[in-house]
Amino acid sequence: MVSDVSLKYAMEEHYCPHCNTRLSCCNTPPIHVGDGLGWGTDVFFICLNDECSMFVEGWKYIEEQYGKSASYRYMLLPGEKNGSPMMVASRIAFTDAAVDLEELKKGNERYQREQKARQELETCVADKNPAPAICLIIDEEANLKERQRAVKLLEEINDLSCLDAIRNHKFRHTEIGQLANLALSRMLKNSFQKECPYCAEIIKAQAKICKHCGKEMD
Numbered sequence: 001m002v003s004d005v006s007l008k009y010a011m012e013e014h015y016c017p018h019c020n021t022r023l024s025c026c027n028t029p030p031i032h033v034g035d036g037l038g039w040g041t042d043v044f045f046i047c048l049n050d051e052c053s054m055f056v057e058g059w060k061y062i063e064e065q066y067g068k069s070a071s072y073r074y075m076l077l078p079g080e081k082n083g084s085p086m087m088v089a090s091r092i093a094f095t096d097a098a099v100d101l102e103e104l105k106k107g108n109e110r111y112q113r114e115q116k117a118r119q120e121l122e123t124c125v126a127d128k129n130p131a132p133a134i135c136l137i138i139d140e141e142a143n144l145k146e147r148q149r150a151v152k153l154l155e156e157i158n159d160l161s162c163l164d165a166i167r168n169h170k171f172r173h174t175e176i177g178q179l180a181n182l183a184l185s186r187m188l189k190n191s192f193q194k195e196c197p198y199c200a201e202i203i204k205a206q207a208k209i210c211k212h213c214g215k216e217m218d
């Protein structure tokens with residue numbers, strides 16, 4: 001689940017005072033690192049530049065001071081002005097924890113779209129507007145109960161312009177897929193129409209020949 005908070009942080013720009021590289025926004029590791037460092041946050045910022053002077057000099061410093069192979073990277077907690085050195089035991093530590101900003105943005109956009117559709121769903125029948133219902137039906141991440149409700153409301157609106165959007169959607173949630181496709185079949189039947197088995201265009205239920213592709217019905 002993408003929270004607005006992590007997106008907000010991922011968009012923030014912070015720079016390393018040691019090398020001026022933009023800090024990467026990382027997911028907080030599940031275990032606490034360092035003494036008494038409670039994270040209390042989902043994300044933190046870190047300089048992942050291998051050329052950073054703090055990182056380069058850290059190896060030698062820790063070797064001399066503690067006889068261990070480790071270094072420091074500059075890190076900053078959200079909401080704080082000054083960062084601090086964080087000990088890292090390897091070059092690759094934290095490099096795979098960086099938040100994918102594009103993924104986060106996409107997830108957030110999807111979430112906003114779902115919220116908007118859920119609001120519009122309340123009046124979609126009165127507005128004869130199938131758009132929010134379709135949006136929820138084909139949104140695999142959307143709330144399941146809302147998707148089921150959207151199928152019912154779409155059937156009430158009885159607008160077959162949504163047919164392709166639903167027929168062509170690959171449902172990950174097969175139950176919703178079945179519900180939606182059955183609803184479409186009922187909508188066609190109620191309006192005395194059917195889909196041509198050859199070209200999938202909508203035609204009259206009694207048609208013997210498809211007006212779109214010219215094929216004869218069995």
Ligand SMILES: [Zn+2]
Binds near residue numbers: 016017048
């Ligand atoms: Zn740096």
Ligand SMILES: [Zn+2]
Binds near residue numbers: 201210213214
């Ligand atoms: Zn046809």
